[in-house]
Amino acid sequence: MLRLERVSKAFGTSADRVHAVREIDLQLRRGDFLTIIGSNGAGKSTLLNLIAGTSPPTSGRIFLKDRDVTGIPAYRRARWIGRIVQDPVAGTVPSMTVAENLALAMKRSGRRLTRAITRGRLREMLDAMRRLGMGLEDRLNDPVSTLSGGERQALTVAMATLAPPDLLLLDEHTASLDPANALAITRMTGAFIEEAGLTTIMVTHNMEQAIAWGDRLVMMHNGRIVHSLAGDEKKKASVGDLVELFSRRHIADDELLLGVAY
Numbered sequence: 001m002l003r004l005e006r007v008s009k010a011f012g013t014s015a016d017r018v019h020a021v022r023e024i025d026l027q028l029r030r031g032d033f034l035t036i037i038g039s040n041g042a043g044k045s046t047l048l049n050l051i052a053g054t055s056p057p058t059s060g061r062i063f064l065k066d067r068d069v070t071g072i073p074a075y076r077r078a079r080w081i082g083r084i085v086q087d088p089v090a091g092t093v094p095s096m097t098v099a100e101n102l103a104l105a106m107k108r109s110g111r112r113l114t115r116a117i118t119r120g121r122l123r124e125m126l127d128a129m130r131r132l133g134m135g136l137e138d139r140l141n142d143p144v145s146t147l148s149g150g151e152r153q154a155l156t157v158a159m160a161t162l163a164p165p166d167l168l169l170l171d172e173h174t175a176s177l178d179p180a181n182a183l184a185i186t187r188m189t190g191a192f193i194e195e196a197g198l199t200t201i202m203v204t205h206n207m208e209q210a211i212a213w214g215d216r217l218v219m220m221h222n223g224r225i226v227h228s229l230a231g232d233e234k235k236k237a238s239v240g241d242l243v244e245l246f247s248r249r250h251i252a253d254d255e256l257l258l259g260v261a262y
Contacts (some may be wrong), residue, residue, distance in 0.1 A: 007060030038220035091156035150181030
């Protein structure tokens, strides 16, 4: 499904060059759920930017479904890749209504709409909003700017999964929410992923969350993958095990160590 071959990203000139991602090799099969954990500046979000196409790699190749997408821009990759970021505002257009935002998501997935919202699409939107369980089916004509942060992020989840993507990227998508909303959004996202069998990469600072979700886990530091857990090893892992792995590499990060699972 996804293959990265010696992918690197550097910023700046030779005098002050910063290597954010260093020669990453990574492969995901269809249906894999990978969690990525690491301290601030480890390269986690940069790696997702490279996969999504919002930033080009300095070197290396990226393949999606055996298609070389290295030079394909983000707006074209959006047909195959869904992404939910930390800021609920970033995934929506606040001045547009809930229904108009959903219509945009349908267009990005490659659907051709003769009108902004057809009756069939409206029924589909209503069904998607009802599944969220937050009453948004009654607010299709409300501007997104009137929604709370949790409601906006729930809408973003629906937009990313309304037409299931080949690959879903979750970039600390609950980090800015209060605990109750973070728990609701995590469960909601997990249900969509399981139901559609989505191939997923989730970046998180939260070690409990990284252990609880997904079937593979990688730890990043200084732009490299420094440890990987899968299968029984991941299932049996504890937060204490991850703390020990970070300690061995002399990595200290308060946000990691104080993380609470959602």
